Amino acid sequence: MTEMTVAASDATNAAYGMALEDIDVSNPVLFRDNTWHPYFKRLREEDPVHYCKSSMFGPYWSVTKYRDIMAVETNPKVFSSEAKSGGITIMDDNAAASLPMFIAMDPPKHDVQRKTVSPIVAPENLATMESVIRQRTADLLDGLPINEEFDWVHRVSIDLTTKMLATLFDFPWDDRAKLTRWSDVTTALPGGGIIDSEEQRMAELMECATYFTELWNQRVNAEPKNDLISMMAHSESTRHMAPEEYLGNVVLLIVGGNDTTRNSMTGGVLALNEFPDEYRKLSANPALISSMVSEIIRWQTPLSHMRRTALEDIEFGGKHIRQGDKVVMWYVSGNRDPEAIDNPDTFIIDRAKPRQHLSFGFGIHRCVGNRLAELQLNILWEEILKRWPDPLQIQVLQEPTRVLSPFVKGYESLPVRINA
Ligand code: HEM
Numbered sequence: 001m002t003e004m005t006v007a008a009s010d011a012t013n014a015a016y017g018m019a020l021e022d023i024d025v026s027n028p029v030l031f032r033d034n035t036w037h038p039y040f041k042r043l044r045e046e047d048p049v050h051y052c053k054s055s056m057f058g059p060y061w062s063v064t065k066y067r068d069i070m071a072v073e074t075n076p077k078v079f080s081s082e083a084k085s086g087g088i089t090i091m092d093d094n095a096a097a098s099l100p101m102f103i104a105m106d107p108p109k110h111d112v113q114r115k116t117v118s119p120i121v122a123p124e125n126l127a128t129m130e131s132v133i134r135q136r137t138a139d140l141l142d143g144l145p146i147n148e149e150f151d152w153v154h155r156v157s158i159d160l161t162t163k164m165l166a167t168l169f170d171f172p173w174d175d176r177a178k179l180t181r182w183s184d185v186t187t188a189l190p191g192g193g194i195i196d197s198e199e200q201r202m203a204e205l206m207e208c209a210t211y212f213t214e215l216w217n218q219r220v221n222a223e224p225k226n227d228l229i230s231m232m233a234h235s236e237s238t239r240h241m242a243p244e245e246y247l248g249n250v251v252l253l254i255v256g257g258n259d260t261t262r263n264s265m266t267g268g269v270l271a272l273n274e275f276p277d278e279y280r281k282l283s284a285n286p287a288l289i290s291s292m293v294s295e296i297i298r299w300q301t302p303l304s305h306m307r308r309t310a311l312e313d314i315e316f317g318g319k320h321i322r323q324g325d326k327v328v329m330w331y332v333s334g335n336r337d338p339e340a341i342d343n344p345d346t347f348i349i350d351r352a353k354p355r356q357h358l359s360f361g362f363g364i365h366r367c368v369g370n371r372l373a374e375l376q377l378n379i380l381w382e383e384i385l386k387r388w389p390d391p392l393q394i395q396v397l398q399e400p401t402r403v404l405s406p407f408v409k410g411y412e413s414l415p416v417r418i419n420a
Contacts, residue, residue: 011035015042024055025062025330025406026090028189031304032404037345040064040333049317057090057406060307060326061319064333066340066358068317072308072329073363079308079327081365082106083248086309089407090328095198096186096205101248103256103365114368116235117253120168120228121372129167133376136163137383144418149397152414156380157265161258164376168257170227171215182208183258186251192404193412208254209247216246228253260302261373263403263410265380267300268292269394270414275347279391282349286385292349293377298357299347304332304409306361331358332409393419 015023015038023039030036043050043064050062063069072079081088083104087097097104102113119125140159144150158180165183166176185204188194195201212229219225220233232238232249241249272279282288310325321327335357336344342351360367367373388394394416401412 012038015039020047024052026055026057028404028406031406031409032402034402040330044333044337049319060090060328061321063327063329066334066337069329069334069358070362072327073361076106076364078311078314080106080311081308086326088306090307095202096251099248099251100245101252103252112237116238117228117231118368121369125226126371126375132167134379137379141383141387146418146420149415149417152269152416153266153411157262161262165254165257168228179254183254186255187259187408189405212250257369259408259410261376263302264297264300264377266411266414268296270396270400271296271299271347273396276391278347278349283389283391288349289381290378291351291354293374294354295347295349295351297359298335301332301335301359301409304406305330334358388418395419
């Protein structure tokens with residue numbers, strides 16, 4: 001038995017050996033060690049709407065089945081996203097979570113602000129961006145080392161997503177690494193290697209606020225353009241935002257488009273190495289790229305959960321949820337629910353309904369950038385296949401280092417070698 005299967009069977013024994021009420025799926029270690037599967041499987045089978053009375057994030061409900069997650073998502077009147085009720089992640093101690101941003105607002109304000117930034121991903125804008133993204137991706141792949149170990153996360157995923165963000169904001173090019181830093185600072189757990197404290201988080205986000213305020217001031221007095229800052233500065237619904245709300249929305253747009261796409265870029269390489277027959281299918285039929293991209297996003301589930309807060313008492317899934325309770329929708333579990341997805345623990349690049357997954361959420365908050373994320377991933381794989389069509393030419397050399405977080409599900413590093 002390999003080391004990995006021993007760890008997996010240990011996790012299964014642990015998950016099925018403990019009292020149901022003691023299961024705490026918010027423990028970040030489960031995600032860093034990639035041992036979350038059996039805990040969620042047991043909850044789906046035995047207690048799909050589960051109460052955890054004590055965790056490092058306080059008490060919370062877990063919703064683990066696909067159809068129940070959809071029911072929460074489509075009932076924003078009861079299940080609120082508002083920052084002042086508690087926001088959209090389980091981590092309410094995160095100082096960034098108290099910033100007003102439209103992902104953490106309920107209608108009607110949410111709807112108006114969402115509408116302001118949506119044109120950035122309108123089909124005609126995506127068509128314009130496509131050639132820029134393709135050229136950058138091609139240049140980056142052409143510059144990668146061959147027959148030599150390197151880290152896919154830093155050389156490819158971070159580089160490409162940082163450049164994409166700089167384009168969306170029309171951000172000063174040479175300073176673009178700041179965007180990645182601010183994204184990491186926003187979502188990190190203190191002590192996890194990125195920040196040491198909430199004070200440090202807020203201090204760095206204040207630098208972000210100062211930088212973006214200067215860009216706002218330049219653009220509010222200039223002709224409207226097609227970047228996110230100019231769009232917000234010139235729209236009636238956002239031009240009078242308080243500085244704190246501007247920062248909140250900037251942070252949302254930085255984080256939204258960054259870690260998620262980055263970790264899908266890495267997750268795809270890993271999945272194809274774990275399922276080499278799928279790589280063979282892809283090499284034989286590159287038309288499968290777009291359905292594979294959706295499968296990568298399901299398989300990776302770059303955000304493990306979104307959280308809501310109950311605004312009133314409600315009977316849900318046979319349980320009594322009380323006003324003020326924290327309700328966590330575990331996308332990572334819904335995406336592995338066999339009642340919704342056939343053979344969910346297998347990575348299959350030619351599924352009949354590849355976009356049927358929960359990674360982008362559902363309902364009024366469904367990801368604004370989903371088509372842009374898919375476009376970037378499609379282009380990446382088209383350009384990869386042009387250069388390295390043979391299975392396992394991009395070879396994973398070691399298990400990745402995973403992020404310690406119950407929210408961002410991703411990678412710190414993935415050592416690979418391109419074999420030519
Ligand atoms: C919302 C996932 C890429 C911008 C969301 C939500 C999820 C998500 C789960 C919340 C949905 C809900 O609560 O129902 C992802 C994933 C991505 C991705 C998995 C990549 C694979 C992007 C990109 C952008 C973006 C590229 C930037 C343009 C946003 C924004 C929201 C959002 C602004 C808030 C929408 C709202 O509250 O109405 N995303 N996202 N995302 N995402 Fe993404």
